Amino acid sequence: MVATLAAVVLAASSAASPDIAWFQSARLGMFIHWGPVALRGTEIGWSRGAQVPVEEYDSLYLRFNPTAFDADAWMDLAKRAGFRYVVPTAKHHDGFCLWPSSQTDYDIMATPFRRDILAEISAAARKRGIAPCSYYSILDWRSPDYPLGSPGGKTAKENANMDRHMQVVLAETTELVRRYGLKMLWFDGQWEAPYTRERSLAFQRELRARFPKLVVNNRIEASGRMQPGDPGGDFATPEQHVGEYNTKSPWETCMTLGDQWAYRPNDRYKSLDQVLTILVQTVTGDGNLLLNVGPDAEGRIPPEQTKLLLGMGQWLARHGQAVYGTRGGPFRNGAWGGATRRGRTVFLLVLDRKADQLSFPELPARVRSCRSLVPGMTASVETEGHGIRVRLSGTRPEVGPAIIRLDLDRDAWSLGDLPGPTQTAAAG
Numbered sequence: 001m002v003a004t005l006a007a008v009v010l011a012a013s014s015a016a017s018p019d020i021a022w023f024q025s026a027r028l029g030m031f032i033h034w035g036p037v038a039l040r041g042t043e044i045g046w047s048r049g050a051q052v053p054v055e056e057y058d059s060l061y062l063r064f065n066p067t068a069f070d071a072d073a074w075m076d077l078a079k080r081a082g083f084r085y086v087v088p089t090a091k092h093h094d095g096f097c098l099w100p101s102s103q104t105d106y107d108i109m110a111t112p113f114r115r116d117i118l119a120e121i122s123a124a125a126r127k128r129g130i131a132p133c134s135y136y137s138i139l140d141w142r143s144p145d146y147p148l149g150s151p152g153g154k155t156a157k158e159n160a161n162m163d164r165h166m167q168v169v170l171a172e173t174t175e176l177v178r179r180y181g182l183k184m185l186w187f188d189g190q191w192e193a194p195y196t197r198e199r200s201l202a203f204q205r206e207l208r209a210r211f212p213k214l215v216v217n218n219r220i221e222a223s224g225r226m227q228p229g230d231p232g233g234d235f236a237t238p239e240q241h242v243g244e245y246n247t248k249s250p251w252e253t254c255m256t257l258g259d260q261w262a263y264r265p266n267d268r269y270k271s272l273d274q275v276l277t278i279l280v281q282t283v284t285g286d287g288n289l290l291l292n293v294g295p296d297a298e299g300r301i302p303p304e305q306t307k308l309l310l311g312m313g314q315w316l317a318r319h320g321q322a323v324y325g326t327r328g329g330p331f332r333n334g335a336w337g338g339a340t341r342r343g344r345t346v347f348l349l350v351l352d353r354k355a356d357q358l359s360f361p362e363l364p365a366r367v368r369s370c371r372s373l374v375p376g377m378t379a380s381v382e383t384e385g386h387g388i389r390v391r392l393s394g395t396r397p398e399v400g401p402a403i404i405r406l407d408l409d410r411d412a413w414s415l416g417d418l419p420g421p422t423q424t425a426a427a428g
């Protein structure tokens with residue numbers, strides 16, 4: 001029975017299927033966690049009924065009036081930062097909808113602001129060649145239909161109706177994808193008991209049938225895993241850590257610039273060097289990076305976040321060729337750095353600032369040329385047994401990795417996965 005269902009899904013998706021190639025080549029997305037909770041500066045995921053009493057939390061929308069919100073300014077920043085897709089929280093665990101939902105009055109039209117935030121972001125993004133996408137939480141701790149409530153799903157509701165809740169989930173996600181032309185839906189809040197495996201499979205079948213090309217993350221699945229025979233999501237989602245090297249199955253790391261997803265005054269931010277290290281570790285592991293901003297209650301992206309994004313964008317303007325449209329590998333990444341590849345080219349992104357001789361034990365290809373892509377550094381290569389040794393000299397860039405471009409005599413993808421360097425520095 002399970003095999004039959006899987007076969008039906010496969011047959012249905014062969015005509016049009018999720019655009020994974022687009023997703024993997026885009027490599028860098030902008031996550032936006034935003035809503036009335038920005039007025040309090042606490043976390044959007046779990047402060048309802050915890051740091052903020054439920055009644056107070058559920059009244060914040062009455063004062064939500066972000067008059068400085070300017071989708072064009074946000075997407076100008078996104079473009080300059082180098083983002084290729086954008087994922088705003090249309091609806092988080094607190095149930096508030098940033099768009100005029102056909103299913104609830106607890107949405108942006110009930111605020112003094114009364115502007116369709118999803119529409120404005122999607123249009124501004126599309127105008128700049130950035131793909132509009134959206135985050136959507138399957139659980140809704142505020143809705144009377146959803147069986148569990150705040151704090152953190154630890155309370156139960158009488159008269160809940162999970163069947164009706166799933167109808168709302170299907171209606172709202174359908175509305176989002178259709179109305180805003182979304183390329184990808186990023187599900188979350190799939191882990192609680194009411195969202196059974198059976199419900200998750202039924203929902204996926206319906207959504208896939210309606211939108212065969214839509215990309216969805218693994219959290220559409222009740223377990224968050226892809227199980228044999230399940231249609232499953234299209235990519236894995238390590239949260240707040242960089243995923244492991246994996247060229248077999250798509251993944252995307254999501255991460256905050258500070259400590260909180262939603263806006264927090266005086267948040268503690270990462271440095272630009274840390275952000276670039278995270279980006280390098282992600283793309284060399286063959287993953288995407290979904291990097292988060294938390295705009296304030298007036299609708300501004302805080303200056304610390306803007307500065308980090310512009311710094312990243314400056315680096316990408318120079319070195320984006322080693323990121324966009326590449327795949328990770330062939331060399332396994334690690335503390336030394338890692339590699340990306342496109343066609344016959346391999347880019348070595350060396351994070352270890354002490355590395356001056358990198359010995360890769362295997363490379364079943366000939367290296368036709370080798371050069372440094374950062375100013376002030378030179379690189380050379382020699383064969384060493386079945387592998388190569390890359391020598392590096394000169395002054396390291398202030399931020400970001402040393403970058404070496406190797407051109408091979410064959411397609412770099414055909415090399416599969418190879419070990420990282422056995423040695424990174426000259427002896428003594």
Ligand code: H79
Nearest residue numbers: 033044045046092093135152188189239254261
């Ligand atoms: O949207 C972001 C988060 O709000 C959402 N996923 C990302 C993309 C998310 N929801 N729940 N979780 C992540 C799991 C969070 C668990 C914990 Fe906690 C947060 C463990 C520690 C901090 C809450 C607070 C539970 C314990 C303390």
